[in-house]
Amino acid sequence: MAGSSESLAGQEVPLIGHLTGFIDELRARGIVVGPSSLIDAAQALEVLDLLDRRSLREGLAATLISDQMHRRVFDTVFDLWFPLGTGARTAVTDLPRTSDGEVDVEAMREMVADLLADDSADGEARLAQMVALIVDQLGRYESTRGEAYSAYQALSQVNPQTLIARIAAAMAGGDDDGGLGDRPGTEPRYRRAARARSMELRAAIEAETQRRMAGAKGRDRVADYAVPQLPENINFLSAGANDLAEIRRTIEPLARLLAAKLETRRRRSHRGSVDVRKTLRASMSTGGVPIELSHRKPRPGRPELTIICDVSGSVAGFSQFTLRLVYALRQQFSKVRVFAFVDTVDEVTDFFDRGNDDEDFGANMHRMITTARISTRDGHSDYGNMLKGFVDEYGDSLTHRGALLILGDGRTNYHDPRLDALRDLVDRARHAYWLNPEARRNWGVGDSAATEYAEVIEMFECRNATQLGRAIADLLPV
Template identity: 25%
Template structure:
């Protein structure tokens, strides 16, 4: 049952949602059916633990990795029992011949005993350490390794750099310290005192070489086991920690290698936020009784108020105009902001998008024609990284879109307000503010950098409903959550 419980823990670490009730169902099923049949176990656990089709691939991968070790441990346990039974039979046969052996000549017996004593000096005929004795008998160590791994909490492994550490801890748990001491023992140590001739005898060297090889094989077996468990427990943990890091990492400093994973995180966060705000577009405010609807609902009860009806406010989907600076480092933040916006089409269907460096370009139709990913690549290739001119860009926005802005429109500007010492045309931004429902300015720089150098953030901020730092995915998620809540 410990194997199954650890396997469920591995599934949770990989991102599968497994409730306590489902865990109990899985344990009961395995207790009833056992683990003898691999296919039966796989099917039963899938039925009790996997709810989504998307999780099936992860489940099958972890099952194959995890239960390969279980089957090996079971096989070695059976082999150990079989070996034990054989040893018992040999002991029984040996006891039958003991009487005849006792009748042997006393002189022969004495000389044999002296020879054994001579051989036993230096390295003992059989190793003195418990691990050495087990290796000397060629015992399968799979069960012992598994138990040592459980004792050392190998399932907590996270980083690949921990593999050697856990291999060392497991070897120590198995008794490697005593075995290593035995192998390295000095000829003059009290425990292993012997003459030079006895130490260099072929028999002594053969036994020492055998013990060294057995230890090396055991170490390889432990390392293989740790590698397997790392694949089970750490692979998805590493991804989880990577995702947690990327959610708080500066978008302006992301490496292109992280774009694919970051894109998945952005879309997941957007879907989650969209589902939260699309479930109930009608918010009922308790405390404001709707008298007309309450009387109508209770007409059948002669005026007795069995059912109350409360006034409701319908939350309208916001009308969004997004303006994104795609110059320099801001372009990376713009990429993920636009991706977030267009991943929320269910709750933000009315989005017009503009990008600029110096020229203001509407890209709404580009997203419709090419899709999010291709459109983003095209935008960054054509306009990303150019020098900035906010004044010229806002003049272009005035001619293209200012007339369409009304009191239902939320304008979102993403930019660092660095204008290369040019005219910022704040007069146009004032018009945008006065005509719209609200204006949000998202700045990818930290607050203490605003108004430094060529930044003119303080000239735009009076004509903004809110000015927010927007440096990572958490910031984007927080800003849009608040936008949807109060739309």
């Protein structure tokens, strides 16, 4: 068996063409790769050992990606374009078998745990062979379109998470745990290392499954479902737990970029009023014609921001990320007030002023949802009742010095949308915008009153962090 790197090693032109195709795939996935990066990658290939996939991977990653948040996408595309090889890699050994010829799962799990505890070069090679066997013999199945492989099916047999104790015990060997436990491997350092190794096993099985599927079905077909979205392009409303963690890590760097952009806009957009005296004095040189206006020194002020966010189950994730982003930018505003609702609106500013780090923010968000007076009726979103309640209780908080930002999908559960109350709020604020996490094509469908609200207030689609960042940067007043 010869890997693709080996087959390309002696052919300079095909290798460059392969590299260009690889970079085109990265660009198609949203990773920005400029011409200079392409040149750097080609030059790196001249000095890298093409038969060493780890060096090749790290060398190309160093030249092609500038944001480590994109590393997961890069690694998946790399595995598809520079695979270990083609076909099966299971000719040397076999999984342990029972007397009736079936795979002995428990014996196999013991072998895997021992291999994961062995970090020698020989142990790594034998583990790679074991992974190939697991995918070939436990992950293979017959589909309506022929032979296929399932990472889920293989992982359900291996269950890496349950191997942590065995791996830790094998790592500890005869070492003294310092009295921290009666069993070997209970020391925290062994548990941490074992947990990391179990995650590596899961990733290796998934990568091997993708390799086998790419060989059987074609690289392009596998890429359609195997390559993940960039964190900033993940849909807020369909994100899973792992995706939400990825999105959360994009907030801080995005906030830094937006803060710089807002500050630049503020400096450029604020001009002092016309200084009549200076203008007339300058016009003496042009016969009394004021060709150029002189302005007083500007005194830019920071605007106020009022946020009303829907924290019901359907859009709570979107509201949380938007609040995280806005609070990371709060120094750009003289005052930030936050109001939350499900069917009743309540001010929750104090909940978010208590802590600044990620853990505190999440805890405060949970405390707000559980203790604030945001749901006093049937527990379903009621935008009309919220808008009417905000006008009655907090309408005076809106002034022509600030902006109103509403976060939500506009789904009223068929309650009265109270457009009159929204018009009142829009009239009170200097700027008013609505950020909707649903796709525009779904506005007005079912119980959505988004199209009606959009006739009163400027509404923008914000389905992911990219759209959210663009909206915040372009819409918030300076």
